[in-house]
Amino acid sequence: MADVKEKPAIASCSFCRKPNSEVEKLVAGPGVFICDGCVTLAARVIADASTVSTSDSPVAPWDVEMSLDAVLATLGSVAAAGEQAERNLAIWVAKARSLGGTWSQIGQALGMARQSAWERFAAED
């Protein structure tokens, strides 16, 4: 492993939770990330016509029948993705502040009152 260049862990794939240091590429979205492996898997799912929903009423992932073990495993993944998105939001708010953004502007961008934005993010300011 000596020839593998160490990459600092910045974020993890929101789908498989692997950090950027363990994947080839990690693509950033708004508070979420997807790795090259999950993009490949998603492309296979999309290309597989048998998995494409033709129903007028698509099924939400939580409405799919699954075991308690599978649901419990999903809880951890959903919580980890949510925590990463929340950390990312705080970083983006700090960036807005560093660029001179006011709490009023940040609150407006987030659809909340200036006071609510300040209460939620000022501790990290």
Ligand SMILES: [Zn+2]
């Ligand atoms: Zn992934």
